[in-house]
Amino acid sequence: MIKARYIPIAAAAALGVAALLLPVWIGWSWSWQRTLSEERGELNRVGAQVAYQGHAILRQAAETLRYFQQLRLPPCSDAHIARMRASTIGTRMVDEIGYYRDGRLACNTWGRVGETVMLEAAFTLVEPNLQLRAASFSLASPAARMIGLYSRGHYVYIEPGRFVDVPLEGDVQVAVFSVAGDPIVGRNEPDWAAARRVAGGARAHDDQRLFSALTDRDFKIVVSTPMARVQARLRHERLALLPLSLLAWALALAAIATWLGRRLSQVGELRTALVRGDLAVHYQPIVELHTGRCRGAEALVRWRHPSGRWIAPDEFIPLAERHGMAGRITRHVLRTVLADMGAMLRADAQLHIALNLSPQDMRDGVALDTLSATLAGTGVACRQIWLEATERGFMDVDAARLAMARARQRGHVVAIDDFGTGYSSLSYLQALPLDVLKIDKSFVDKIGTDSASSTVINHIIEMARSLRLMMVAEGIETQEQADWLRRHEVVLGQGWLFARAMPAQDFIAFLREREYAGLQPEAALSGG
Template sequence: MAHPLARMARAVYHPWPMALLAGVLSALLLLAASQLFASLQAQRMESAEMNARGERFLQRIEQLFGQLREGLDELEGQPLRGCDRAMVEVLRQVSFSHRFIYEAAFIGGRQHCSSWPRQSSLDVNRPPDIKGTRHQYWLNTSAERDDDLAALVIGRGYFRVSTSRGHLADVVDLEPGSSLLLVGKDSGQVLPLLGPQPIWPPKGWPSPEDRPLLIGGEQLVYTMPRPGQTFQLVLVAPRAGLRQRIDDIWQPLLPACLLLALLTGALVFQQVRQRQSLTGSLAGALRRRELHVHYQPIIDLQSRRCVGAEALVRWQRPDGTLTHPDLFIPLAEATGQIRRVTDYVLEEVLEQLGDLLRSHPQLYISVNLAPCDVSHSRIAAVAARLLQRFKVAPQQIAFEITERGMVDVQAARETLSELRAQGHKVLIDDFGTGYCSLAYLQDLPIDYLKIDKTFVDTLGHDAASSGVAPHIIRMAHALELKVVAEGIEDDAQARLLASEGAHSGQGWLFDRALTAQKFRERMAAQAEVP
């Protein structure tokens, strides 16, 4: 099963298919994201407009209700109680002096008179639609087309005042399909002031007081706050224009989405082509032995003498450009070439420094292992074959493994045990930055812990992590392990680490990574000093 999948992956992993796939996927993702953005933006705009419209309507309707109540106050404040000529004149005066009062009337006993005696639309015998603590309310259907119809009537005592449908329409400019409702708080009775009667109640009604806008699938329902009143004013508006608004916002985003998708495809094309080129170049560099091995000296912190070195691989292209290990090592791991790189480095170390190691039996060179080197027991056989070829003792070649290389602890334990059984030293590199627990340390066959540079940098500072390096050293001593500190840059760090019990260290304080020839010269100079 794995073989066909691998062939399929290799077939697809080419610049044009990957670029096309990346472009299509990014286009779909960007279009979906832009559609979602347009929808959310349109809904925010819709809600903001509805809230603003509701507040504006409330201000105008409160002005209308204020005039109706003011007219009732004036009528109740005057002494006349009867339907004579003087009363009719008072009723007309109240009607003429208030913009929103269409008709004023007196109803007492069997007497009934109005400011419009011949055109009155008041039904004197009809019970009120809503009874409040001080006022009574009558509402005529909004289906009537007569603008002079008394749409809303308010009564108190012997007097009633009304506003016409035309006045109400002037105050509240409804959009087509919208409705203005009067809803009793206690009874739940719904009376349309303007517009058609909607389906009532809507889902989610009543809405919370702190959120007057209720958003439904087909309509918006805005409840105008009226504390202390026996009824609520509700504005209902259809969402017919939402789709168009979304399209208006989304359409200008389409060219940008397609352009970004095109750029993504082009970038993926370039990256895949570069990666394939780098993969092929790395294979060729290994064949032509163009990779160079440099050596970072490891210094005994007590004697300050070089006791070993860490082998570091460098790739300098034929054109002189230097490819950083952070780029080609992960690539080698991803493409399965890392084993060849490990074997190459080990062979280069023995070929370049084999005679030096034979003449300095206490000197050792450490070689870094990749996770795949540890997960398979292959490296022990390779090392044994090369050591026999170059006549170098196994204890002079150490192997370093990072914490992330021990994902499979059981496989790592078997490989490291085999290496130690052959006489190799084993080091845990960059300790403290991964997920290797104390339980693993107790169980793994290792000889050294290497303290990561990040913990060495904090020494001597008031940082929260300044005590990590001494803690690692004490923990290593408890486990009978030796300690190598990385990234030492000043003498104070070296002295402090030595006082804490670190055995050796490496860093720019002592030397940078050296070529094989420079490392030989350093060892020769050290040999001349007693």
């Protein structure tokens, strides 16, 4: 088993490894996502340019067709053919204009037609009365595949390359489909099958290419780039991120080293404080709610750090437990309490001081033996020293039960501290030999509020009453809380409403002011 003093070192080593791997992993993942995002952004821009170009072509073709539909010239007359020829020459996007009669080509830009040419059967309706046919061909160039747009007898032919006449970098491929999914035009020999799958919503990249799909009212456009280009960009991104990752690692190592140094130095400082007796004990009064008289106090250990600040037990007691010093602190507190309060305890048998036991004290029982040996011959009764165990001490229920039973046999009053915040339940309370239940501040705070947990304190009080346990409420800060607790027959309370924890001499003065004589412990414990 790893010794406690090596645990921070092992933790620092693990954190150091994590500090190296985590920034690298984050950087690697982020660079991949960033590279994909940037590449897709470029592909999307190409797709948007193609869409813009396609819509411009459709608008010009539609305007040309509307123009000829409004002419009052006999179809295929010399004047009509001349006008078609002039429009073809004067319209940048249009390569040929023609006229169909009864589904057969009658004339076009080049004159009247003497052979039978039928309209292609398949088409896509891009707007009312405007059909797009992607398999058209021109008599002037029979081998060339043309894009045809038809409306009420007239048609225009457009060379497909015009739709994808946009700047491209490297081996970028473009595939344009109609909204019905029919291929219209491609550039740089696209993989039509893969492009069709992506246009239909399939995965946007594979081992070979990264794809981007754009769909609007007229077209489905798929643009792709080689994954080799993406990987090259990714390598550049990761090389750029490497110094940042190393910097993050260096900063993390510095933070870990600072933490480890502080942690190890704090352990050493705590050991020194124990040797020098630098741990002070303050006393928070415990007051009878019905009379306002002080019946005792809870002894709270404080550490005056060499820097001059007071360190709360919540900060250094867990450190002491991990490094095997909890028992030494308990013994130090006990000796200090008897030195500070021995005379007052001997002078008034009704007065008590509550000591907190750590989970280590509950397990090994050394504190109880030390307590008995220290009390011997002092004239202080065991019932004047209450022993409080937090719920963390109940993780080993059998050990807790044995320690509590031994404490009660020797005459000590045994309390459960911070009830309701940890592991305890009604079954614990029934199984453990307890005298006092201390209601945690978190429940007292809810008194008089609309919080959903405000009724929990009622159940705690009922449990304590059914088990004939005396109740002490912690953290009382308002008179409203004190009045409510008094009405619900809670006997004792402590909190800032009465006093904060204070040094021994201040507590003795507080005792005298509050006229501590009064209730007998036996009567209090029986609920009298």
